[in-house]
Amino acid sequence: DVVLTQTPPTLSATIGQSVSISCRSSQSLLHSNGNTYLNWLLQRPGQPPQLLIYLVSRLESGVPNRFSGSGSGTDFTLKISGVEAEDLGVYYCVQSTHAPFTFGSGTKLEIK
Amino acid sequence: QVQLKESGPGLVQPSETLSLTCTVSGFSLTSNSVHWVRQPPGKGLEWMGIIRSGGSTDYNSALKSRLSISRDTSKSQVFLKMNSLQTEDTAIYYCTRSRYWGQGTLVTVSS
Numbered sequence: 386d387v388v389l390t391q392t393p394p395t396l397s398a399t400i401g402q403s404v405s406i407s408c409r410s411s412q413s414l415l416h417s418n419g420n421t422y423l424n425w426l427l428q429r430p431g432q433p434p435q436l437l438i439y440l441v442s443r444l445e446s447g448v449p450n451r452f453s454g455s456g457s458g459t460d461f462t463l464k465i466s467g468v469e470a471e472d473l474g475v476y477y478c479v480q481s482t483h484a485p486f487t488f489g490s491g492t493k494l495e496i497k
Numbered sequence: 498q499v500q501l502k503e504s505g506p507g508l509v510q511p512s513e514t515l516s517l518t519c520t521v522s523g524f525s526l527t528s529n530s531v532h533w534v535r536q537p538p539g540k541g542l543e544w545m546g547i548i549r550s551g552g553s554t555d556y557n558s559a560l561k562s563r564l565s566i567s568r569d570t571s572k573s574q575v576f577l578k579m580n581s582l583q584t585e586d587t588a589i590y591y592c593t594r595s596r597y598w599g600q601g602t603l604v605t606v607s608s
Contacts, residue, residue, distance in 0.1 A: 424595070426542075433599065433600060434593075436596040445596060479542075479544070485557050486555075488542045
């Protein structure tokens, strides 16, 4: 099974600071159809997760453009350019290139 | 609009079978996949399995011996059945269509 390693496990940021979260895969997430099925989710306290980024870098409708995703193959990054208070929560990467699908262990973002 | 809603027993006895239903609206199960994901209290997300638009399934390697996902397309429902439950199966269980998530249902395994 694919293992996704997320770092750091926790992140503390001030409002307006830019932060990045890394997600590394144990094998390439490039599908034979040419797509890379790596998504980023945010789970706010007490809420179900919400989709932020899909296919590595495509911004989900309604998600602020301070969120961006990049990467290829086995290395992926979520960047928040100018953290806002509403961004606190746990961020997960998830891959659906190889079944069984798998989640990263999560990165908790705290606001200083 | 697209909605998913999980339902099932809140409490299950150890060694018994869990049965959950995900009732969807706003889309067709014959055109979309639905996943089950769970989250133990205070822990991360765990992908459990998927039923695809064509009806095929895939399961988490650690759960596949006791997990089954099926559907009734006429009722727009997806079912999860998992046997031999233990206390570590206590979790919030979500059904999801990737960009759409249900609110989740808490299942507690306890005698």
